[in-house]
Amino acid sequence: MTFFTIIFRGLLRRPVRTGLTLVGISIGIAAVVALVGISRGFEQSWAKGMQARGTDIVVSTMGSGLAPKPFDAAVRDRVAAIPGVSAVCSIFVDLTSIESSSMMIVSSREWGGFSWKNLKLLSGRMPNDAMEPVVVLGQNAAEVLGKKIGDPIQIEARELTVVGIVDGGALVENGSVILSLSLYQDVSGSQNQINVIDVRATPDTSEEDIKKLCAEINKVVTEAKALPAGENVGNSQAYKFISAMSWGTSLLAVIVGVLGVMNTMLMTVFERKQEICILLAIGWKRSRIIRMVLLESALLGFLGGITGVLIGSISVKILETLPAIHGLLEPDLSPRLMTISVAISVIVGVISGLYPAWRSSRLKPSLAMQG
Amino acid sequence: MSNIHASGSCVYELIGLKKEYDEGSVLALRGVDLRIYQGEFVAITGPSGCGKSTLLQMLGALDEPTSGSLSYRGKPLPGHAEGATYRAREIGIIFQAFHLLPTFTAVENVQMPMFEADRPATDRKQRATELLEAVGLEKRLHHFPAKLSGGERQRVAIARSLGNSPSVLLADEPTGNLDSENAHHILDLIVRLHEEHQMTMILITHDPSIAARASRIIHMMDGRVVSDSNPPS
Numbered sequence: 001m002t003f004f005t006i007i008f009r010g011l012l013r014r015p016v017r018t019g020l021t022l023v024g025i026s027i028g029i030a031a032v033v034a035l036v037g038i039s040r041g042f043e044q045s046w047a048k049g050m051q052a053r054g055t056d057i058v059v060s061t062m063g064s065g066l067a068p069k070p071f072d073a074a075v076r077d078r079v080a081a082i083p084g085v086s087a088v089c090s091i092f093v094d095l096t097s098i099e100s101s102s103m104m105i106v107s108s109r110e111w112g113g114f115s116w117k118n119l120k121l122l123s124g125r126m127p128n129d130a131m132e133p134v135v136v137l138g139q140n141a142a143e144v145l146g147k148k149i150g151d152p153i154q155i156e157a158r159e160l161t162v163v164g165i166v167d168g169g170a171l172v173e174n175g176s177v178i179l180s181l182s183l184y185q186d187v188s189g190s191q192n193q194i195n196v197i198d199v200r201a202t203p204d205t206s207e208e209d210i211k212k213l214c215a216e217i218n219k220v221v222t223e224a225k226a227l228p229a230g231e232n233v234g235n236s237q238a239y240k241f242i243s244a245m246s247w248g249t250s251l252l253a254v255i256v257g258v259l260g261v262m263n264t265m266l267m268t269v270f271e272r273k274q275e276i277c278i279l280l281a282i283g284w285k286r287s288r289i290i291r292m293v294l295l296e297s298a299l300l301g302f303l304g305g306i307t308g309v310l311i312g313s314i315s316v317k318i319l320e321t322l323p324a325i326h327g328l329l330e331p332d333l334s335p336r337l338m339t340i341s342v343a344i345s346v347i348v349g350v351i352s353g354l355y356p357a358w359r360s361s362r363l364k365p366s367l368a369m370q371g
Numbered sequence: 372m373s374n375i376h377a378s379g380s381c382v383y384e385l386i387g388l389k390k391e392y393d394e395g396s397v398l399a400l401r402g403v404d405l406r407i408y409q410g411e412f413v414a415i416t417g418p419s420g421c422g423k424s425t426l427l428q429m430l431g432a433l434d435e436p437t438s439g440s441l442s443y444r445g446k447p448l449p450g451h452a453e454g455a456t457y458r459a460r461e462i463g464i465i466f467q468a469f470h471l472l473p474t475f476t477a478v479e480n481v482q483m484p485m486f487e488a489d490r491p492a493t494d495r496k497q498r499a500t501e502l503l504e505a506v507g508l509e510k511r512l513h514h515f516p517a518k519l520s521g522g523e524r525q526r527v528a529i530a531r532s533l534g535n536s537p538s539v540l541l542a543d544e545p546t547g548n549l550d551s552e553n554a555h556h557i558l559d560l561i562v563r564l565h566e567e568h569q570m571t572m573i574l575i576t577h578d579p580s581i582a583a584r585a586s587r588i589i590h591m592m593d594g595r596v597v598s599d600s601n602p603p604s
Contacts, residue, residue, distance in 0.1 A: 001479045002492050009474050278470045281433055282484040282531065283459025365458070366433040368470060369424060369543060 007295045010268065021264040022304045028250070028257035029308025029345045033337065034316050035246035041331035043243075047230035048330075049172030050198070053089075053115045055229045056210055057199035059217060067095045070193040071223040076110075078220050079197055084205065084213045089113030091196040092184055098177060099154055101144050105176040106155065108184030115198050119178065124149040124164035130182040136164035138174035145177075153177070158187045171330040199226070254348055257304065261352035265297050269356045273363060280365035293357035294350055301349020305342035312341070381445070382539060382571050383407040383430060388439035390425050390594075399425040401594035402439065409538075412565050412572040414585035422594040423575045424543060430573060431464055431541050432457050459487035463532030465561075467544035469524040471516040477503060477527045478512040484534040502530035506560060522553030529560060533568075540565070542574040546581060558584060 011018045050058060059079055060068040073090055080088045090110040098104040109115045111130035119126070119136065127134050135155070137147055142165045147153060151162045160179070168174050185191050201213055210228050217226035269276070276289055316331045383406065390400040399422045407413055415423045428434040429441055432454030441448045449457055458464070463484075471480045481499035490498070503512055506526040516524055525545060532540060545561065546554035562584055565572045574585060582588045590598040 001475075001482055001496065003486065005479075006475075013474050274470075275472055278466075278472070279483065280455070281431070281458065281464055283455055283487045283535070284483075285455040285459075285487065288486065364434065365431075365454075366428045369428060369433065369466065 003292075004295075007292060007299055010272075010292070010296045011299060014268075014271075017264060017267070018300070021260050021300060022307055024260035025257035025301060025304030025345060025348065026307040026311055028253035028255075028348075029305050029341050030312035030315060031253040032250040032341050032344060033309055033312025033333070034319075034331075035250050036243075037312065037316055037331040037333050037337055038319075039243045039246040040337070041333075044332055045170065045172045045330045048170035049168070050229040052118045052169035052173050053198055054118060054200060055089075055115070055198040056201040056205065057214055057217065057226050058229050059197035059199060059221060059224045059226045060195060061224045067093055068195040068224075070190060070195045073192045073194045075221055075223055076194065076197055079199060079217055079226075082213070082216055082220060084202055084209070084216065085199055086202045087114050087200040089115040089198040090181055090194040091115060091198060092181055092188075092190065092194050093196055094188075099145060104141065104145070105172065106184065107173075107176040107178050108181045109178065111180045111182060113181075113198075114200060118173070119166040119168055122165045122167050124162070126164055127180055127183075130180045131186070132180075133158065133160045133183065134163040135160050135177050135179040136166050137162055138168050138176045138178065139165055140171070140174040141177055144175070155179075155184075156187045156189075160187075197224070254344065257345075258348050258352050261297060261300055261304075261349055262355065264300065265293060265353050265356035266359070268296070269293060269360045274368065274370075276360050277363050277365055277368040280363065281368040286361045289363075290357045290361050293360050294353045297353025297356070298346050298349040301345045301347070301352070302342065304349070305345025308345060309338045309341050313338075380409045381406050382409050382411075382443065384440075384442045384445075385429075386440045388426075388429065388441055389437050390422075390429065390434070391437045398594055400429070400436070400439075403594075403596055405589070405596060405599075407571065407573065409571055410569055412562075412574070412584075412586045413589060414574050414576055414582035414587070415589045415591060416576055416579065416582045417591035417597075418577065421591040423577075423591050425594075426591070427541055427543050427573065427575050430539075431462055455487065459484055460535055461537055462539045462541055463534070463537040465525070465528055465532050465540065465542040465545045467547040469516070469521075469528045469548070471524055471527055471531075473516050476513045476515055477508060477519065477523075477530075480516070480527055481531045481534060484531060488535045498534065499530070502533055503527065506530045520553070521549050522556060525549060525553070525557050526560065529557070529564070533564070536568075537570065539571045539573065542572070544575055544577070546576070546578070554581075 061071060070092070076088055076090045079085060090113065092108045094106045095103055096106055122139060126136060135153060137145065142148070145153070147162045149162060149165065152159045153162055166178065168176065181194065185193060201210055205213065214226040214228060279289060313333050316333060385403050385405040388400055388403040391398055403426060415426060417423050429436050432448055432450065435450045443457070448454070472483065478496065478499045481502055482495045485495045485498065500512060503509060506529055508523060508526050511519060511523055519527065542561065546557050549557060558581055561572065576582050586601060588600045589596055
């Protein structure tokens, strides 16, 4: 028998109560894993999409909506003229409902721009010109919409035709309906409007110089903001709001977990008052009693963390298969997030055990003689 | 009566020891002067509320006296907060209600005090097994307290009290919760252990027949020592 056996046996003493406490803390940690994983995954998916398009800088107005606000298409030429910029591609990206799907990314791109180049044709063909009334679908979008080559697709009030299925190299690209910018401007009635400019810097530009180039662009462009690719989503108001909501909700769930563990440990100390006094009477130091309570509490947190990570991961995997978001969600279930979640849970356990441990250390060994 | 006699060195010295509760409204000990010597088997007797259990708590550093002096082997006895090392290494305590931990087996209960003696796990288990064998419980090593009889539980508690080879054994009414047959066996065991281990034994009892097995009988009344038969000179 080791000291750990005593800790473990303490938790098994009231298996139902321990189990319910584990469920409580697990739900908190599952919320952290699921909500934070999804919001981080959202950011990473967009970053990967830009990486797949070979974009170094994104010029956009990431406001409070999930899609950027439109601005004048003429900005494109002002950005293209800045030294250090090797290529630009105007984009109008929108999140809208299309037929059976309640939320679909529509990515319309400047005809001939570099953002078309990463699209690998899996079947069918690419559009023949900027105004041909056709679209290509990312492979996930085709699956979600149930479309194949030759099928009609309703966008706004126009019926277009699916002519190709593509692999864009990133989930965001593969979940998009892709068409020519001019065609979409015509279909949506947003002539001369764009909301993103993908910018490529001259080859071998360092990260530091990319930031300097962003500053140069921001001097010239007041309608939108230039940020290194990958940072723009994280800086958007909408993403910050989603992220804050995720952490806020998780924090609430974790606080409930803290209270649950603290209640359990206080009950444990209360119920085992005489046992603790006996241990003090037979020579256990107060520091060992404190360690026992804190380790029990930390173990509760650790087990709750592991269970929470499992529940959170499984929940997210189930969410991914739901028709409404299938192909749009790429949650960040990285080992880092899972480690952080378990660490949070252990810390929660230790913090929850501090007061009960202090209470237990105040007990008098003479109480062992009573009863 | 045990034939072991005091070897001379003073283990406990109590001078004017007082203990009050409830801000002085209860006087449990009203000035006890006493010396207990190495190897003695002392029985402390008296009616309920006479202060004998309070005295045992003071000797075990489970509580602190209100005034007076209490020394162990010539040094002041630490208070209950600092007395863990003393309780772990110098004394063993046997309780009337056994006080075994219900979620641990007999062999695990006996190991409990040994955690403070920094013994490795295998050493602890071996020592606990030997002690349980010595009290005749070699077939009950892995039984939980609920599966043991009262007499067996007290044997486990006695084995536990010997875990760190203490030089003093304090027993609070060790047969108080047992039937007469089991009480007889337990008392025999305690006497045998005292003789084998040459330890100082201090036993609280209100039963004169049990007290008669000791080499010295201290009788208490109203928080004072009223008689001390066969005290060492």
